[in-house]
Amino acid sequence: MSDFRPTFRPALGAKTAITSAEVKLSALPEGAIVQVLAPPGEQDVASFLSGLGKGGVRTFSPGQWLIVGDEPMTQEDMKTLFETLEPRATGVDQSAGRARIRIDGKQAGRVLSKGTALDLSADAFPVGRSATTLIGHIAAHITRIDSDSFELIVLRGFAESLWDDLTRMSAEYR
Amino acid sequence: MASLVPCPHCGARPKEEFTVKGAAQVRPAPDTDKKSWVDYVYLRENPRGRYEEFWHHTSGCRRWLVVIRDTATHEIESSCDAAFAGQTDART
Numbered sequence A: 001m002s003d004f005r006p007t008f009r010p011a012l013g014a015k016t017a018i019t020s021a022e023v024k025l026s027a028l029p030e031g032a033i034v035q036v037l038a039p040p041g042e043q044d045v046a047s048f049l050s051g052l053g054k055g056g057v058r059t060f061s062p063g064q065w066l067i068v069g070d071e072p073m074t075q076e077d078m079k080t081l082f083e084t085l086e087p088r089a090t091g092v093d094q095s096a097g098r099a100r101i102r103i104d105g106k107q108a109g110r111v112l113s114k115g116t117a118l119d120l121s122a123d124a125f126p127v128g129r130s131a132t133t134l135i136g137h138i139a140a141h142i143t144r145i146d147s148d149s150f151e152l153i154v155l156r157g158f159a160e161s162l163w164d165d166l167t168r169m170s171a172e173y174r
Numbered sequence B: 001m002a003s004l005v006p007c008p009h010c011g012a013r014p015k016e017e018f019t020v021k022g023a024a025q026v027r028p029a030p031d032t033d034k035k036s037w038v039d040y041v042y043l044r045e046n047p048r049g050r051y052e053e054f055w056h057h058t059s060g061c062r063r064w065l066v067v068i069r070d071t072a073t074h075e076i077e078s079s080c081d082a083a084f085a086g087q088t089d090a091r092t
Helices: A045-052 A075-085 A108-113 A156-169 B034-042
Strands: A024-027 A032-037 A056-061 A064-069 A090-093 A098-104 A130-135 A138-146 A149-155 B004-007 B011-014 B019-023 B050-056 B064-070 B076-081
Touching (some): A024 A156, A045 A056, A045 A064, A064 A149, A098 A108, A098 A156, A108 A149, A138 A156, A149 A156, B004 B076
Antiparallel strands (some): A056 A064, A130 A138, A138 A149, B019 B050, B064 B076
């Protein structure tokens, strides 16, 4: 066995949350993120996943979903979940691969609009809607979790960079 | 080039999210003659007007699309998923 031991630290551990009246930026707990892939033609997968009660279900792309939870999942739990998904879908553990950022406040939508071409108006992007898009040059997954709150899921290695971008994008509202 | 590309899964998105592969041609049968393969691999029409291309929604749904656009006016006539045409909206 190697002497090298990886140091576990949160992707955004070095960042301080931004709290102002107009916009708030915070790192969400690094719990569990499971990517679910279903074969074409499989029906009602989203409701099946919600029914499992393992966390929030986010649409990722056609035939793909993310299950996100604030609590980390043990290897045993993860294995059980993967077995429950079969044969309708296949799960991939993304908990260490992606980080979650939360942005709230009256100006949250405006901050994001500086980086993405996505229409974030309440009509086009209602609560619960998700989309994968670019924020600046970084690919990110946006979900509206409340009228003025968004959850961003980003590849872990890009999390700090996206955080810095969001800090700069929100500067005028602080 | 058109700046907004209609994705059948994601709606209108900026072209920066996409990667263009080129003409959407039908792949010849493996045992077909050499001329057809040379045509398929190297030769392109380059028309002024309607053109069918493969576009990959790299920073979005990551699906391969067939986009029909006009090379002169930049207008996009239609787009569909390369694998399953006419799939319903996946955003909900």
